[in-house]
Amino acid sequence: MVLNPDSELHPSLRGHHLVQVTALPTVPAVLQTNSRFLFVLAGPLKALYQALSLAYALGYGTKPAKWMMVQNPPAIPVLAVARLLSYMRNTRLVVDWHNFGWSILALKLGKRHPLVKISEMYERLLGAAADKHIAVTKAMATYLETSLNVLATPLYDRPTLDFQPLTNGARISVLRRLLPTKKYADEIAAGSMRLLVSSTSWTPDEDFFILLEALQSIATRRNLPKILLVITGKGPRREFFRSRVESLEATGKLQNIKITLDFLSFPDYAALLGAADLGICLHQSTSGLDLPMKVVDMFGTGLPVVGWSDYETWSELVTEGVNGRGFRNRDELAQLLIDLLSNQTAIEILRNGALKESRRRWADEWNITAGDHIFFPEHAKSE
Numbered sequence: 181m182v183l184n185p186d187s188e189l190h191p192s193l194r195g196h197h198l199v200q201v202t203a204l205p206t207v208p209a210v211l212q213t214n215s216r217f218l219f220v221l222a223g224p225l226k227a228l229y230q231a232l233s234l235a236y237a238l239g240y241g242t243k244p245a246k247w248m249m250v251q252n253p254p255a256i257p258v259l260a261v262a263r264l265l266s267y268m269r270n271t272r273l274v275v276d277w278h279n280f281g282w283s284i285l286a287l288k289l290g291k292r293h294p295l296v297k298i299s300e301m302y303e304r305l306l307g308a309a310a311d312k313h314i315a316v317t318k319a320m321a322t323y324l325e326t327s328l329n330v331l332a333t334p335l336y337d338r339p340t341l342d343f344q345p346l347t348n349g350a351r352i353s354v355l356r357r358l359l360p361t362k363k364y365a366d367e368i369a370a371g372s373m374r375l376l377v378s379s380t381s382w383t384p385d386e387d388f389f390i391l392l393e394a395l396q397s398i399a400t401r402r403n404l405p406k407i408l409l410v411i412t413g414k415g416p417r418r419e420f421f422r423s424r425v426e427s428l429e430a431t432g433k434l435q436n437i438k439i440t441l442d443f444l445s446f447p448d449y450a451a452l453l454g455a456a457d458l459g460i461c462l463h464q465s466t467s468g469l470d471l472p473m474k475v476v477d478m479f480g481t482g483l484p485v486v487g488w489s490d491y492e493t494w495s496e497l498v499t500e501g502v503n504g505r506g507f508r509n510r511d512e513l514a515q516l517l518i519d520l521l522s523n524q525t526a527i528e529i530l531r532n533g534a535l536k537e538s539r540r541r542w543a544d545e546w547n548i549t550a551g552d553h554i555f556f557p558e559h560a561k562s563e
């Protein structure tokens with residue numbers, strides 16, 4: 181397994197007798213820039229640096245294998261290097277399509293930027309050159325078939341076993357341990373305050389200001405419980421958001437609402453989801469074909485989800501009114517929060533749906549799709 185230096189390795193893989201981990205070197209700071217202008221220069225140099233270190237890791241740092249599986253994105257330079265090295269080492273290449281790198285780049289540079297055009301061409305050409313394909317949604321599999329002419333096996337992401345529903349006793353101890361004050365923990369346990377949780381990398385494809393404005397618009401409403409919103413994650417736009425929250429708090433615009441920005445370890449995050457009342461997802465799909473992993477994890481703990489739903493694949497993941505609710509703008513979100521936070525029955529219906537969803541785990545999905553169709557076709561039952 182070849183891993184980015186900033187990715188966290190799942191604990192179950194650490195020290196596993198079948199897993200060897202090779203870490204890639206960190207990209208030098210001079211090549212990491214958020215400036216749109218410098219990006220045109222530093223971007224290609226960073227890609228070159230990554231290409232060379234990845235080629236070294238795949239060519240020398242690891243033993244040849246029968247299969248190589250890469251997640252896309254990142255497409256640049258991974259698809260090219262993986263394709264080249266897998267040819268050289270007689271390895272079969274599987275691309276696990278989660279999204280399109282160019283659609284994310286387009287968010288930064290604009291759809292018509294030449295770098296976006298080039299990276300789209302690159303991704304289509306090299307992606308299609310892989311031997312097998314896994315797609316994160318059915319819609320993505322269909323797109324790959326019609327637009328790249330490749331057959332992909334849809335494989336839904338499922339939560340790891342870290343994400344589990346909590347018993348009431350466990351919930352209270354998690355609340356006491358992870359929330360900023362014991363008062364909040366007690367109020368949430370008693371139901372006079374609701375715990376809303378979201379996670380983000382603070383990237384431009386997630387607009388947390390929609391949530392902030394929705395909360396602001398319901399802050400003065402009567403008959404609503406208090407709200408504690410915990411947003412966990414690090415990223416470029418976090419401090420800007422924090423300053424906005426602070427100024428709203430200072431002017432009394434967030435009465436009865438407390439917002440904390442946190443960064444939790446993986447197990448603490450899983451525990452917090454299990455203890456929350458409602459998960460919030462602001463992922464706005466760049467391709468319309470991907471799925472937010474955070475919703476998968478929320479379902480793992482039996483947590484119902486309220487999320488931005490204005491893209492094709494939302495309904496592959498969330499069943500409206502059964503395990504979550506979707507919104508397409510600030511006003512719909514505000515209305516949803518009012519409906520759910522003031523109505524215990526409504527939220528319990530969703531929780532039951534999410535609890536059903538929590539039983540669907542990774543091995544169930546993997547064995548019958550990727551396992552049988554891609555890696556061990558001889559196991560597949562004849563249809």
Ligand SMILES: *[C@@H]1O[C@H](CO)[C@@H](O)[C@H](O)[C@H]1NC(C)=O
Nearest residue numbers: 519522523524525526527529
């Ligand atoms: C509460 O939610 C349930 C289920 O969605 C709904 O049938 C009921 O009318 C709601 N009650 C109120 C007071 O809105």
Ligand SMILES: *[C@@H]1O[C@H](CO)[C@@H](O)[C@H](O)[C@H]1NC(C)=O
Nearest residue numbers: 542543544545546547548551
């Ligand atoms: C999936 O397959 C593995 C390996 O064949 C097997 O050990 C495991 O029990 C299977 N799990 C499920 C849920 O089918």
